[in-house]
Amino acid sequence: MIDIQKKHIVVIGAARSGLAAASLLKQNGGGVFVTDSGEIKPPVKEALTVQGIPFEENGHTEQAQQGDFAVVSPGVPTEAPLVQHYLNAGQGVFSEIEIASWFNDNPIVAVTGSNGKTTVTHWLDHTWTLANRPHQTAGNIGFAFSDAVKKKESHSDMLLEISSFQLDHIRDFHPRVSLLLNVTPDHLDRYDNDFSKYAAAKFRITENQSSKDWLIYNYDDPLIKQHVESLNQQNIAPQLLAFSNNKELVEADGAFVRDDHIILKLNKEEEVLMPTRDVKLSGKHNLNNGLATALAARASEIKNDIIRESLSTFEGVEHRLEHVRTVKGVKYVNDSKATNINAVWYALDSFNVPLTLILGGRDKGNDYSKLADQIREKVHTIIAIGEAKPLIEEQLKSVVPHFKTAATMNEAVRIGKQQAKRGETVLLSPACSSFDMYDNYKHRGNEFKKAVNRL
Structure with a gap:
């Protein structure tokens, strides 16, 4: 553990883990400065102010480069220029879980x-x-x-x-x-x-x-x-x-x-x-x-x-193969937590009924063709949403009898209702991150559930 007394510590990223790390370091006598390239949410600003932790938002000033070491939030990539500044200077860059483990x-x-x-x-x-x-x-x-x-x-x-x-x-x-x-x-x-x-x-x-x-x-x-x-x-x-x-x-x-x-x-x-x-x-x-x-x-x-x-x-967790509702014999299942190809593969493997599959979001370098065999066997309709629509269409349109696109989750659920028959399932299992349309996978899953409950 680094002795944090009399150290100037820069926390990069003011989301949940950044705030938590800054608070823990401050509680243990560290001098902390929080910097974020975007806007900091009002409740976080209030929490930092109450604790006497200085911060900046909407970009990094020279002060952000003057830390003895940096703490980086998980949402900040290693390639970010400020992180690279510390790495190139041979100064420590630590994750929030590393900082927490010290105490x-x-x-x-x-x-x-x-x-x-x-x-x-x-x-x-x-x-x-x-x-x-x-x-x-x-x-x-x-x-x-x-x-x-x-x-x-x-x-x-x-x-x-x-x-x-x-x-x-x-x-x-x-x-x-x-x-x-x-x-x-x-x-x-x-x-x-x-x-x-x-x-x-x-x-x-x-x-x-x-x-x-x-x-x-x-x-x-x-x-x-x-x-x-x-x-x-x-x-x-x-x-x-x-x-x-x-x-x-x-x-x-x-x-x-x-x-x-x-x-x-x-x-x-x-x-x-x-x-x-x-x-x-x-x-x-x-x-x-x-x-x-x-x-x-x-x-x-x-x-x-x-x-x-x-x-x-144990009954499982929300947003992971979560049965939302059955409407006129059609099940609606929320698997918004499935943010990669393998997770969707496992989801499809869990069903033995015909499926309408809602796929898409922000692509992370996916090869959707790896799902082709499972989709041919179980899925009659794909509904593509989000930024990944063109990639999904390119790789999977020929694999299913029906390929649709939707601009919103509401529209996707309405198309799902039209396509699915009694005894079938409409499955949201996106294979992508949610950040093109939503705050996180929970936000996406909750919007799916709201749309289903409106049917």
Whole structure:
């Protein structure tokens, strides 16, 4: 940890995590200055003013370049000129989770992956609640890690959802238990369209772990397996627990499925946890999420009866395959959280009825053709929205009988109503970020729900 006393610290970006980091640093005696290239929202300005933290907006002045080190919000790319100024000067650039970790004494359970991390983090929260284990749930999930640390609660596990952007600028961030769910192409626009750079960012979650810690990893993901093997070769691996719903674990400890039952294999000994049919969330991807959750709970010494109760009662999260309403026999499902191709693939895999699919938003370097086989099998109508409309049309128009475009979510839902028949489903699963039309995926999902409830 850097001694922050008498330091001039520049926080770049005044969104939720930027404000949280600035507040935490100020609380601990740091001299903080907040700078944002855009307009700062009035409630944030008020909070900064009340705490006596100076700030600027709508651009960066020379004062923003004069910090001893910089703290960067996840929404600010590494390529931003101000971030590059600090990197080129050899000065520290740290993420908000790194800053928060300096003031945290509690065990961290950290979840990352291209898909499923929000579901698993909520599932961990559900499990810890059932176990009556003191905990705080934070990170990329809507409540900043810095805000959780500010509460100064001792003996409280920190359950964190962690994005690749947050891992880009860590130094000492150290989970007691880390979960690597999967790594598939996403956010490539932030990584020079280089998948290996994006994967390397995800793998940094294990960077400071030792043999006293745990890594829970997807045995079916070849890139993750390769990373685990490299850790083993360097003799720096944490204790390893694998999960798989495709194959039995022969050499590795962890969780897998045999004869429609979840098997836990710990210290080379097997125990039957429960039938897979008792897991409340449907879909193979959610079975994987449940296996990862179960292993994190066991690594944290939570008993099997609590884990069984959690897996059989957890109902999922808002904006992830959320059933909104059934109108005249047609189901409307909100999967606004599906912001990459792989997430949409998993969503389509969960349905066995004809679908009308609403796709689009701000493209992140997607190859929509990877969905073509699933779409041919299950989707009769695509409704494209947002900036990505031309790309989706170019790659998928010939794949479906009906291809439509819509200017608004209201229009997309109305077209969906016209196209879908009784017994079918209209699915919002965009494969894109929301920032062309909405504040975030939650805003987009809520607009979809409003439009559906108007039918």
